[in-house]
Amino acid sequence: MAMMRYAEALNRALREEMQRDSNVFLFGEDIARYGGVFKVTKGLMEEFGESRVRDTPISEQTLAAMAVTASMTGTRPVLEIMYADFMPLVLDALINQASIYEYLWPNVTMPFVLRTQGGGGAGAGAQHSKSLDSLVAHIPGIKVVAPVTPADAKGLLKSAIRDSQPVVFLEHKLLYNLRDEVPDDADFTVPIGKAKTVREGADISIFATSRMVLESQKAAELLAQDGISAEVIDLRTLRPLDLDAITASIAKTHHAVVVNEGWRFCGYAAELSATIMDFAFDDLDAPVARVTLPDMPVPYSEPLELAVLPNAARIADAARATLK
């Protein structure tokens, strides 16, 4: 184990996988000489050379389409898209290209990873603060992960690079400096599709990913002060979903709050809510509560931005209302 920041854990994962497999390569805007705007790829061009760590022109649409076909033809590309807000530019590559070929064409696999980061709280404004999880989790054939801890960041990125299917890897700009223990072992991985119970509880289940797991943990502390025992489940993978973990928790608590930093209408929280209705309706004692961003742009000024982001107080309020 070693203490390191979330960004360093990601860097370690990239480095280990590039050492392990010479067909792994990285490309994206500002990632090589500068080391990435969040410094996730720092030092990798120096270690692995300009062919395997490439600065690119600002051409997201094409870069994503290139990741698809480069992965079909013998390499394992890891593409960095600087902000999740730019994901609409890459949707053709994901929806009309990556999601269809494994089904249509015999013997074709697409082992690529698209890393990006989203989320609010940094004063980056309406075009650099969104969580667009539902846009990518909607797509059949694309796996989507969103780790919150440095250890999961490392272990899931290594799993994503080794996976034979496309993986969208969602990071959060407020997590990069989070420090925690991370396993040193080069064979340490975290399986895609497995949730983690980060706090056991008996009265209500809170489901979240990425930074919202931290807010959910704080909400559980607030609820404990009221004598409410909340269970917090870090889903870690948005798709494929660990249904067993969700239904097992609800079978115990009979109440659920789903948290997502994206928009509410047709959002990821809506999908979680519907999934719980599909598979755990008989165990529920109350409707599922959703905590999300309201359906509006993320504002710039601090009080305005804080007014829209889901937080511990809002999650705790939703839990209390559900339990009434």
Added chain:
Amino acid sequence: MKNSPSTDEQLEMHRKMAVVRRLEERLGELHKAGKTRGPIHRCDGQEAVGVGATAVLGAGDFVTSTHRGHAHYIGKGVDIRGVAAEILGRATGTCGGRAGHMLIGDRDKGMIGGNAIVGGSIPAATGMALSIQVRRTADVAMCFFGDGAAQTGICHESMNIAGLWKLPVIFILEHNQFGLTVHHSVQSPVADLSIRAAGYAMPAEIVDGNDTVAMYRAAARAVERARRGEGPSLIEAKTYRMQGFSTSDMGGYQSAADLAEWSRRDPLAVSRRALLDAVGAERLDAVEAGAAGEVDAAVEEALAAPLPSFELFTRSSPYATAPEAV
């Protein structure tokens, strides 16, 4: 460097063009008879572009194609029986009937593949060329795209990246004059799109797209350059779409004069004239009859083949373990 095809290679290109032409004609008949599904995009008159350019490729090279890809498929060596069966939606098709005529892909032949998002073939081949460069092999990627696709943003992005990184990709602009029903002159301020290549630091040439030998020579130069690590090339193949955009096209926008002019330059007639002295009419007749027979047999075999049975594609399931019921 070998830039001109041998007589045998030229005859083989002639045979492949005859296969494609017969396929297009049979598909036209089958469509009228109600035996096809969905729109079919015929490439009558454009066969020399795909067949001539792919003739210089090897087994390890990749090709990306368009919604009008039959000449590219046959050129790169995809089995006509699989192609015919795929177009007719049969279980015996190249993709088991899952893909249809616009999206045929055959990994073993390096044809991956048809792409019906206009312009999609361009970054697709560029990505394959990046893979080739990272893996340090001498293979190349070749993409076909039309003058309509040349107006997409991804065309510019791809060519810029290919020129910047000297990627081993050959851009074959199959200039058939139309983007769906809209004439090229209404889509671009310039007649010759190849002048753009200067902006990407790559060589370009304009080629008679109805002449397989001209296509072969231009493609051979571009492929050799790419294999030497000198980067991409753009070949603007001037041709003409003799049929409508698809079998659902109501027509009425292609001028009679243009159609008459381009039918005089039919690629099969051009090829036949070029081969006549070397191989004689009798052998050419036999090759053409053989090609037609091969297509007819493939079509009959496909019509008699079973339709596919549906199976859910569980690899894209949203759940990590299969749920009991939804």
